[in-house]
Amino acid sequence: MNHDFSKLPEIFDRYSRNPESLIAVLQDIQQEYHYLPCEALQETAKNLSVPLSKVFSVSTFYNAFSLTPRGKKIIRICKGTACHIRGAYQLQHQFETMLGIKAGETSKDLKYTLEVVNCVGACAMAPVVIVDEKYHGSVDVSNVKRLIKRG
Amino acid sequence: MRIESVEQLRKLEKKYRGETESHPVRVHICYGPGCLANGAQEIGDRFRKVIKEKKLKNFKVEAIKETGCHGFCERGPLVVLEPEGTFYTKVKVKDVEAIVEKSLGKSEIIESLLYTNPADDKKIQRYKDIPFYAHQKRIALRNLGQIDQTSLHDYIAAGGYQGLAKALTAMNPNKVIKEVELSGIRGRGGGGFATGRKWATCAKIESDVRYVVCNGDEGDPGAFMDRAIMEGDPHTVLEGMIICAYAVGSTQGYVYVRDEYPLAVVHLQKAIEDAEAVGLIGENILGTGFSFHIAISRGAGAFVCGESSALMRSVAGEVGEPRAKYIRSVVKGLKDKPTVLNNVETFACIPVILSEGGKAFSKIGTPKSTGTKAFSLVGKIENTGLIEVPMGTTLREIIYNIGGGIKDGKPFKAVQTGGPSGGCLPESKLDLPVDFDTLTEAGSMMGSGGMIVMDDATCVVDVARYFLSFLVEESCGKCVPCREGLYQLHQSAVRICEGKGTDDDLEIMQHLSDMIVIGSLCGLGTSGPNPFLSTIRYFRDEYEAHIKEKKCPAGVCTALITYIITDRCTGCLACIPACATDAITGKKGQVHQLAQDKCDRCGACYAVCKYDAIEIH
Ligand SMILES: Cc1cc2nc3c(=O)[nH]c(=O)nc-3n(C[C@H](O)[C@H](O)[C@H](O)COP(=O)(O)O)c2cc1C
Ligand code: FES
Numbered sequence: 001m002n003h004d005f006s007k008l009p010e011i012f013d014r015y016s017r018n019p020e021s022l023i024a025v026l027q028d029i030q031q032e033y034h035y036l037p038c039e040a041l042q043e044t045a046k047n048l049s050v051p052l053s054k055v056f057s058v059s060t061f062y063n064a065f066s067l068t069p070r071g072k073k074i075i076r077i078c079k080g081t082a083c084h085i086r087g088a089y090q091l092q093h094q095f096e097t098m099l100g101i102k103a104g105e106t107s108k109d110l111k112y113t114l115e116v117v118n119c120v121g122a123c124a125m126a127p128v129v130i131v132d133e134k135y136h137g138s139v140d141v142s143n144v145k146r147l148i149k150r151g
Numbered sequence: 152m153r154i155e156s157v158e159q160l161r162k163l164e165k166k167y168r169g170e171t172e173s174h175p176v177r178v179h180i181c182y183g184p185g186c187l188a189n190g191a192q193e194i195g196d197r198f199r200k201v202i203k204e205k206k207l208k209n210f211k212v213e214a215i216k217e218t219g220c221h222g223f224c225e226r227g228p229l230v231v232l233e234p235e236g237t238f239y240t241k242v243k244v245k246d247v248e249a250i251v252e253k254s255l256g257k258s259e260i261i262e263s264l265l266y267t268n269p270a271d272d273k274k275i276q277r278y279k280d281i282p283f284y285a286h287q288k289r290i291a292l293r294n295l296g297q298i299d300q301t302s303l304h305d306y307i308a309a310g311g312y313q314g315l316a317k318a319l320t321a322m323n324p325n326k327v328i329k330e331v332e333l334s335g336i337r338g339r340g341g342g343g344f345a346t347g348r349k350w351a352t353c354a355k356i357e358s359d360v361r362y363v364v365c366n367g368d369e370g371d372p373g374a375f376m377d378r379a380i381m382e383g384d385p386h387t388v389l390e391g392m393i394i395c396a397y398a399v400g401s402t403q404g405y406v407y408v409r410d411e412y413p414l415a416v417v418h419l420q421k422a423i424e425d426a427e428a429v430g431l432i433g434e435n436i437l438g439t440g441f442s443f444h445i446a447i448s449r450g451a452g453a454f455v456c457g458e459s460s461a462l463m464r465s466v467a468g469e470v471g472e473p474r475a476k477y478i479r480s481v482v483k484g485l486k487d488k489p490t491v492l493n494n495v496e497t498f499a500c501i502p503v504i505l506s507e508g509g510k511a512f513s514k515i516g517t518p519k520s521t522g523t524k525a526f527s528l529v530g531k532i533e534n535t536g537l538i539e540v541p542m543g544t545t546l547r548e549i550i551y552n553i554g555g556g557i558k559d560g561k562p563f564k565a566v567q568t569g570g571p572s573g574g575c576l577p578e579s580k581l582d583l584p585v586d587f588d589t590l591t592e593a594g595s596m597m598g599s600g601g602m603i604v605m606d607d608a609t610c611v612v613d614v615a616r617y618f619l620s621f622l623v624e625e626s627c628g629k630c631v632p633c634r635e636g637l638y639q640l641h642q643s644a645v646r647i648c649e650g651k652g653t654d655d656d657l658e659i660m661q662h663l664s665d666m667i668v669i670g671s672l673c674g675l676g677t678s679g680p681n682p683f684l685s686t687i688r689y690f691r692d693e694y695e696a697h698i699k700e701k702k703c704p705a706g707v708c709t710a711l712i713t714y715i716i717t718d719r720c721t722g723c724l725a726c727i728p729a730c731a732t733d734a735i736t737g738k739k740g741q742v743h744q745l746a747q748d749k750c751d752r753c754g755a756c757y758a759v760c761k762y763d764a765i766e767i768h
Contacts, residue, residue, distance in 0.1 A: 022468035023451055027410075054469075061470045061627075063452030064410045080372030081567065081603050082529040084617050093753040097731035118454065118621065119372035120411050121379075122184040123527055123601075124224030124535040135188035141755035142729055 003037055012047045019050045022058055026065060034074075035066040063117075071106045071113035075099075075147065076130040080119025083127040087140070091127055092116060094144045112148070153430040155438040157316040160307070167308035172234075174214035176255055179231040182300060183220025183379060183537070186227035190244065194228055197247040202255075210255055216305070219383010220375075221296035223283055224536040226266060231278060231296065238278035239264040269533075269555065286552045288515065289539045290523045291339070291376075291499040294384040301418050303425040306386040312431055314505030318394050319439045327398040328354060331501065333509030335521035340366055340457075340494030341572065341598045342674075343520070343587035349491060353481040354399040356489040363396045363404040363443075364466065364485060364492045367415065368450055368457035371570030372621065374601030376525040377495035379537050381408065381415035384499070385422035389432065389445060391498030394505055396443040399491055404445045405466055410452045419447055454571070454625035458673050459484070459492050461627065472627045473673035494599065496525055516542030520586035524600060530567075531558045531606040540585070547581040550604055561606040564705075565690070569598030571618045571625075572678035574685025575611055594685040596678065610707035611686045612697055616644035618682035626675060633676030636667035640683060647694060649710040650701040657687070657694060706767035709752040716745050716756075719764035726756035726765070 011028045015021035025048065029040050036059050045052040059065045075095060079088050096102055099112055106113040122128050125137025131147055139147070154160050171177070180186075180195045198215055221229050226240035232254055239250065242264060253259040265274040266281050278284050289295075298305035306312070318327045332347030353361060365388060369377040381388060392404045408415050423445050426432040434442045448466045455461050460478075461471035463485045484490025500522060504512045513521045520542040526549065529535050533555035540549060546566055550556065557563050565575040568585075574595035576583070583589050587597050605614070619641040628634045640663055643656040664680035671677045687694060696702045703711040722740040734750040737743030745756070757765045 020468040023465065024449065024468075027449060027451060058468070058470055061453065062410075062450075065451065081570070081601065081614075081617070082373040082527075084372075085530055085603065085605060085609050085614070087754070087758065090754045090758065093751070094731055094755055097753075117411060117452075118370070118625075119374070120184075121369070121375035122188060123373050123375055123529040124185045124537070125188055126529060126535075128188075135184070137185065137188045140758045141753070142725075142759045 003033055003039070005039060005043065007032055008040060008043050012044075017047055017049070019048055019054075022048055022050055022055065023062070026055075026059060030065055034070045035068060038067075069106065069110060071110050073111060074113045074115065074132055076115045076117050076120070077103070078118075078120050078122075078126070078128040078130070079116045080123060080126075082123035083119070086126040088127040090141055091129065091139060091144065094141045095148070098144060098148060155430070157320045157437055160312060160316050160437060164307050164310065164313065167304050171305065171308045174211065175209050176235070177214045177216060177233045178255070179216045179218045179221070179233055179296060181219075181221040181227060181229040181231075181296060182217040183224065183227070183295075183383065184375065185220070185224035185536075186229055189228045191228045193244050194230065194242055194247060197244050198251065201248050201251045205251055205256070207251070207255055216299040218298065219295040219300045220379040220537050221278075222287075222292070222537040223278070223281075223534065225534050236277040236279055238266060238276065238281065240266050283534050283536070283538075283553055283555065286540065286548065287538055288523050288541050290503050290512075290515075291380060291496045291525050292384075292537065292539045293503070294387060295379060295537070296383075298384070300383045301385065301421045301425075303386060303422070303429070306384070310506065311386055311502070312390055314502035315390050315394050315397075315431070316437060318397055318505050319437055319441055324354065324398045324400060327394060327505070330509040331398070331504060334504045334512040335509075335519075336497065336500055336504065336512065337520060337587060338494055339496035339500075339524065339599065341371075341569070341596065343597060346493060346497055349481055349493070350395060350398050353489045353491045356482055358489045360403070360488045361399055361401040362485045362488055362490040363392050363399065363401045364463070364490055365392055365404070365406040365498055366457060366459075366462060366492055366494045367406055367408040367412070368462060369409055369412070369495070369599065370454035370457040370625075371599045371601045373527065373529055373567075373603045374570065374599050375527045376537060376600045378409075378412050378415055380495050380499050380525075381406075381412065382418050385415075385419045386426065387499045387502055388419070388495055389422055389426055391493075391501035392445060393432065393436065393443050394501050395491055395493065395498070397441055399489075401491070402443055404443060405448045405485070406445065407448045407450060407456075407462055407466055409450045416447055416449060423447070453627075454621075455627045455673070455675050458675060461673070462492065463490065470627075472629045473675075475672060496600070517584065517586050519588060524585065524597070526600045526602045528554050528602050528604070530604040531561065531609065532556070532604040533558055542586045543584040545582050545584055546576065549585065549602065550581070554604065557604065557606050561608070563604070564607050564609055565605045565611055567595075567603040567605065567614065568601065569596030569681070570601050571622050572596055572674065572681055573598045574681045575605070575614060575689065576685070577689040580689075594681070594688055596681065608705055608707070610703055610705035611690045611693055612644070612647055612703070613705075613707045615682045615686045616641065616648050619644050619679075622675065622679045626679075630670070630672040630676060632667045632670035633672065633679060636663050636670075637676070637679050639663055640667070640680060644683070647697045648703075648708040650697065650708070652698045654698065656698070661687070712752060713747060713768050714745060714750060714752060714754070714757060715766050715768055716743050717764050717766055718742055719762055721762050721764070723761070725759050725761065729755040729759045731755065
């Protein structure tokens with residue numbers, strides 16, 4: 001994939017260029033490109049004086065980071081306890097079948113990414129699905145098609 | 152404008168309170184997570200627009216407040232008219248005009264938007280009279296629903312920063328610690344460690360630098376108290392931290408906020424900037440010479456980072472792996488300096504302890520667990536929401552008096568507290584008082600405050616399997632007992648759920664659990680087997696039904712159930728498109744057929760059927 005990496009210096013400048021800023025910088029890179037492109041990780045290592053191995057280790061440790069490109073529309077199913085007992089499993093199954101991808105995957109055409117998350121703090125309206133940052137509460141399987149189409 | 156002295160702060164409080172009270176009616180719109188998802192934002196926008204159009208005489212736009220989570224999420228979106236406390240539930244955008252015309256213009260009450268008490272079918276006007284609220288006592292959540300969520304003006308008007316003012320001017324650091332010790336408060340993050348003792352230890356360690364860190368990681372799935380506080384009343388967290396910093400002699404603090412809570416970051420950031428602008432954070436706070444800075448550190452999605460030593464590594468930009476417990480973080484914490492780490496709710500109580508006195512706080516609750524505790528009451532319960540009760544309140548009172556009982560009148564089965572480290576308690580334990588020690592004794596845990604209620608359609612074996620899979624995923628992998636032990640536990644649980652389990656599985660699980668508890672490095676592992684241990688203790692028969700009879704009594708474990716379309720089917724066609732595997736066929740008006748070989752038991756048909764025509768066997 002081709003990316004415009006000219007934004008990187010500006011991201012590095014938001015923090016002091018030292019190893020302590022690593023997570024914050026990676027979060028901003030992820031925000032910008034929706035994933036962590038390999039070139040950006042190499043630049044990060046250089047600029048923050050962190051070994052590349054450590055940049056990779058942090059990038060793979062935390063759930064928020066993705067090393068592969070993600071889709072245009074990001075669908076996140078909450079699998080926290082409250083959502084689990086109110087049927088999040090069925091929702092996940094329905095999304096997976098309808099999108100033809102498993103949780104954690106992105107469709108080939110880069111249209112959709114399906115993710116599961118552990119509790120998004122809206123447990124009172126379980127089960128919760130977040131489509132592109134918008135929360136949908138009390139979702140049931142019959143809403144899945146609409147959420148995929150319109151979000 | 153900087154607030155240069157405590158006297159000036161007191162004057163401001165009076166002035167601001169006067170300003171707030173000068174509005175004959177205030178419209179409090181709940182902007183908590185639940186209400187927001189149900190359209191609170193649109194309701195707020197509509198209010199502003201309608202009020203502008205109608206040109207109400209006695210009403211200023213400033214009297215519209217966007218508040219934090221009011222608590223009764225089940226009935227949201229909520230709009231409350233203060234000071235009367237008139238409580239409008241399930242408000243829609245189209246209701247706004249009527250509210251403005253009738254309730255703001257003519258002080259009329261709109262009956263149809265009021266809460267109906269299910270006990271006698273009567274409408275209740277004020278929220279304080281609704282059983283859900285009447286049985287609560289709010290300290291940590293005191294401002295939620297009462298003030299505009301990020302407004303420093305409103306926080307000060309509500310008596311905010313007075314605890315800090317008292318600490319800075321009338322008490323020396325040692326006296327502040329004594330006051331916190333006197334309150335008896337124990338950490339709200341799960342462990343229940345005495346907060347005053349923690350501060351006292353940290354203050355005694357020789358060091359040039361000390362840190363104060365707020366744990367806003369809230370990894371416990373099913374819990375959102377800390378989110379509600381950080382978003383809905385960020386200043387109280389900051390005030391608690393500043394008081395702590397003064398007590399232990401720290402000049403730098405961090406709030407560690409979970410990645411999934413972006414709004415909490417925005418609100419905390421605004422609160423920090425507003426407080427800095429008036430000199431409540433930064434150099435020379437309130438003209439007293441004391442200085443303290445606060446920065447936000449964002450998590451990146453790792454449950455284990457709620458653990459103190461892992462959290463501190465994460466703040467420092469590293470992989471969040473815990474270290475052995477014998478090094479305590481009050482001695483060697485963040486960047487190897489003495490550090491006080493407390494939970495969001497713990498800090499939220501501190502300003503009240505200072506302004507009202509530790510003694511008053513210690514009189515609430517039980518002798519060994521003082522004060523109140525916030526819970527997120529969720530799951531299969533009528534009144535889901537955010538609550539706060541005195542410690543020692545029984546589970547039954549919480550679930551039935553406040554929670555209104557089990558959803559749709561179904562039988563109660565279990566209540567889960569303490570998240571992945573906690574356990575499930577059965578009906579026979581409902582009269583236990585909720586406090587740190589009692590819950591631990593019963594095999595569960597107070598935890599940070601998630602309280603998940605389960606009915607007879609919840610399978611406890613599946614719940615244990617669920618938590619184990621959560622923990623396997625979240626284990627950092629550093630120590631073997633946790634990484635491999637939990638993995639094997641999970642494998643056994645999966646086998647049982649699939650009907651392939653044997654008695655040996657149970658024996659191995661019991662044995663493994665003992666090893667994991669003894670051998671793990673951090674709390675994630677040592678308490679990891681709890682969901683299994685508590686369910687096998689109270690619900691052994693359900694495990695046995697899975698193993699011996701190959702049955703899931705709750706009808707949850709997909710390998711052990713079949714869906715059957717009964718002749719109650721009206722032939723409405725609704726389930727046919729819902730089925731993702733095309734297992735259902737049929738014509739309009741005729742009973743549909745379900746091909747068992749195609750059915751993958753996802754439950755979609757069951758969920759969409761309006762006629763209860765589909766049964767689980
Ligand atoms: C695996 C694990 C996860 C934890 N997660 C949290 C959390 O999300 N929030 C929290 O406040 N404490 C959490 N804790 C407890 C903290 O380690 C720590 O005890 C607490 O933040 C101290 O604050 P307190 O004394 O005010 O409770 C966790 C502990 C463990 C072992
Ligand atoms: S469990 Fe899904 S939002 Fe909390």
